[in-house]
Amino acid sequence: MSKQYETVIGLEVHVELATKTKIFCGCSTTFGAAPNTQTCPVCSGMPGSLPVLNRKVLEYAIAVGLATNCEITRYAKFDRKNYFYPDNPQNYQISQLYLPICRNGWVEIETKKGGLKRVGIHEIHMEEDAGKLIHDEWEDCSLVDYNRSGVPLIEIVSKPDMRSAEEVIAYLEKLRLLIQYLGASDCKLQEGSMRADVNLSVREVGAKQLGTRTEMKNLNSFKAISRAIAGETERQIDLIEAGERVIQETRRWDDTKGESYAMRSKEDAQDYRYFPDPDLVPVAVSDEMLKKIRAAQPEFRNEKMQRYREEFGIPDYDIEIITESKHMADIFEAATAICGQPKKVSNWLMGETLRLMKERETDAEDLRFSPEHLAKLIWLADKKLITGSVAKEVFEVMFEENVDPERYVEEMGLKTVNDEDSLRKTIAEVIAANPQSVADYRSGKEKAIGFLVGQTMKAMKGKADPAAVNQILREEIVK
């Protein structure tokens, strides 16, 4: 390869909004319900049914637009995108083509070299999700569940401003954080509440015109996105080097095979024949509505990080990790407000929490323990009512089930034994059982005391204060 190529990438990101009901009807959006139990004539496309816009969808879409520096369209409307597929019962998807709710925005990402780069946002529009198709293994048919049909989505269309997989991932992370901070969605790629389609073309470095692009679908992890970008870049360069043309088409990424294939044929041509939806009235965004949404914008990550630095005196690295998840930041702030010990709360999050998250493959958004319980655990340890090792043991149960640590310690009899008599009794037994170690300590081997402390703690089932054990052991041996 003698020529130098550059990859040009734009993204279409679909985000499922965290509303209680669907975009155009009062059906619940709760995940995991039995098939078709959350459907009605509107979201299953029955003739004569009429859609009515969920106000919350509009508010979330505007909030995301404001957070991404977009112009808010003051007079917006909905259009029908026509296509036939069984997951789309109306034979059209209600979307926005002509007057989308947000346009011309940008977000800033950090580049690998540590600089800042703006990625432009072409537009954000509101639309409805499709149903789910299940393929029957036994009979020659497919089955449709319309529970997801009509779940609200926003589609965020970027400008072709990204040049590498790293930039794409930085951009997605940025969007994820903004939207999670807004509470507008949980943005989980794996579960499909955030989906990214990659539009990619290559061109010779320095070329002014863009090459022909392809659109890649079915990317459900950051790793899959990186691999798909590498694979598609290579495929397009190979075509060009071989003197062939790149065809503008939609391709489906198969992550297990590490390759993509063209999805559509002439039989399902992409001609959506958009036209305004006559069933939905236009949306006029008033000054008051805009003012209200602007006033309700939360503190975003950068501001939060700045405030943490000033208020809490915890390391920058901790701040970075904690604010990477809105949920974890909420736990941190609430627990700190109760116990007044930011450093200790941070230590629990950075230590045991991250360790268990990694071990159990849990997402920070799914942490279940409450800040009240974490604060209580810190208090129990501070008051020396439990030892450090018992605290870790209790935390693990809290991590799983959000138990009240005080009650759990009580019920399981985990309180530190501060009764000196029983401690001395156990220590006497340990000394009697380990004459060699005792002799070693007496002959100056300081390390031997560690072993004896360990034996005592084991005999006490971890419920003794190690410092007290250490002190009494030394006294007893020297006697």
Added chain:
Amino acid sequence: MANIISDETIEYVGILAKLELSQGEQEQAKADMGRMLDYIDKLGELDTTGVEPMSHVFPVQNVFREDVVTNNDMREQMLLNAPEEKDGMFVVPKTFL
């Protein structure tokens, strides 16, 4: 008739509409569509300088619902409309993704 619909166009429209037309039906549809376009072209004769495109027939805007669940499980009724059902779902011809 000013608008002539080509064979390719009628075939393409057939694909989009998922219709299989016989030779006779194709000819009939070509003539009908040509006349429809002629009729629409009539509108092109109007001078619309300075007229905003209409978004809706009625001067109504901002009709919203609040984000409150109002529908119960009505699967049974919904499935009454299914030509065939299985495991609480609508049965359709096999589709591939």
